[in-house]
Amino acid sequence: MNRSQRLAMKYFTAAIVLFGVMVVTGLLTATYYLQDGLLLNRLDFSTAKILHINTMILWLLMGFIGAIYWFLPLELEHETVGVRLGEVMFWILCAAIAVVALVFLFVQYGPARETSLWFINQGRKYVEAPRWAAIGIVLVVAVFVYNVVGTVIRARRITGIVAVLLINLVPLFALYLIAFPAITNMAQDLFWWWWLVHLWVEATWEILIGCIMALALMQLLGTSRRIVETWLYIEVALVLGTGILGLGHHYFWIGTPAYWLAIGGLFSALEPLPLLGMVVHAVYDAGTHQMKTSNKPAFYWVMAEAFGNFIGAGVFGFMMTLPQINLFSHGTQWTVSHGHFAFWGAYACGVIAVIYIALQKARDADVLNGRAWKWSFALLNLGMIGMVGGLLISGMAQAFYERAMGGSTLDAFMRGQTNPWFVQGVAVRLAFGLLFAMGYALLVYDLLRIGKRREYPLGERREARATM
Amino acid sequence: MYLADPAFWRAGAISSTAVMLVVLGFLTVDSLAVIRTGGANVPPYTVIDREIAYAFDDAAGMYRPVIGGEQPLFGRRHTAPEAEALIDKGKLVIQSRACIDCHTFFGNGAYYAPDLTKAWLDPAWEKMWMPMTQAGAREEAMVMFLMEPQKYPTWSRQMPNLRLSREEAEAAVAYLKWMSSVETNGFPIHFGHIQQN
């Protein structure tokens, strides 16, 4: 492993740790729905939720950054430039995350002054981290961009994939600046906030994971560069072709003009089409290799990515995206159901796959296989399906009773929340969340030990290879 | 075949992205004009001293805010700068207390607590909280609830006490009143009216 890849392993480790924090805080957040008065005024729902959603964003980002540090030197045949500075920034980032989390937990909020936004909580969803930490994130990402650009320049080499990655880093970085302002007018605040959130997770992050998957497929299946590059360009064309104006599906109800109902609805309805293409591609790749690979877990997680993305983002999204439906589903557990499934399929599965790919090389293992990863794979995916299924029931109950029938008042909200279908749905969510947590624990166990050289009698080693 | 040539798809990716970004640019410029304070969909902050309602508009085919006559907030008239200062403060309250991590605003946020888009118009203030708090006006009941929610619970899921000062609570209430006047293309549908099946 070169220095850049060792840094990648640090990022992957931090990512998995934050994934764990996300799981624990997720279980906690789920429990509030079933236990009135839980930790009231000590650790309220909002604090648990902030920790849950921020760790989600961070663990995925760290997974992406780790993946690039891993693949870049291989891709450009040159050690990553400025990797020492990258290492420093990694530790600064970890320290900042720890401080911010402790402040969220123990200080929680301050008076309605700018100083609270600078040091405690900015109070905008996903970007609650205080401004000082947001500046830190900007610096970390700036160094990361410098690492990538510097390596391209020093190596005097660029590939199609790296070119897409580089160009994509510009808007990815620039959009984060929207995390800073505190705009009084909520319509304007949300307008720009959605540029950050949507053009991250439904545009630039899609391109980023597309680049990472392209690099991963070359390693995992030996797919030719020409093929993954061609496919990457097709993906960019289709994903951005639908996703940029698909931003409009967040502009139905926030004070923006009514033409967004048509534009956002149309492009959003087209978003599943490229995802279906990705499913076909995944099956094609699986088939042409007859499911044979020396890294079974990575291969399965890549398949899970294609299918999870299609169902979580495509199917669940399409169900609720047309304005006439969305008017009722907007801002309910229905949204939560779609959000969890989409993030899982589009990003989490891909990051896990890349970690397994890196581990195979890091541990110099001929073959990665075993039992633990299969159990972890099953529990995590079944857990996720169960959670989003429960949330879908709750969300539909909410849309039905609170919105369609009840008139969306506090009274209607209460009736929706106490409706038996709703309560059963969130109970199912917690139960499957526990399964998911077990899957996570097994994932950690497997990542710690898979591929590590052990003393095998000769016959056993051959047997291990034959079961591949 | 050119379809197998990555350069063809690279050109496709660049042009498709460029076209969409240009369209987004034009729509953004237009939307920003509509959503600025005082724009077509967003009343100026001085609307806090007007009566605000929400009714079905036959011509538009949807529910729309209706701005009525004078209704000074907290019994006092606010000049434009005073109203702006109050609403600025209100937004700082909402951010400093991370209200959006329990509640939703225009349906965005967290789903543990009610949507606040039309909270100003909620019948519960008159029906439940004004009697509970003995307040003479809706906004007074809102302020008293926000300052001491534990004293005036209405169901088993309680709002935490976020240690709001009087000034902060008034600013938050003003913010909610202003927010209820924004044109949201009919969200939430038929607020306050229960559908008979």
Next chain:
Amino acid sequence: MTPQSLLLSAVLLGAFVLLAGAYALLYCVGLLSGRRELTWASYTCYGLQVAVAFAVLVATPLDWWWKALVLASAIVYQRIPPVVWRYLHTLHLSTKERACSRTL
């Protein structure tokens, strides 16, 4: 939009895309395995998808342009698996040819 038609419409729309996925999956696996029953199963899924599109047309209160979009996209969804599969196959073949011709 009544509460009931809200849920029905949403379920139909979700089923529409889900069946597209089932059609694509079975179609591709059918091609790989050469098993005709899988290919027929895939066409059945597509047939169901068309039926769902028709149900959206007649049984939901969606505006006519959304219904038109659903019907139009039903046609596009049918084309995606065979077109993408054929394209990937051609892409792999042409890449192999280039690699072979380079080594000659």
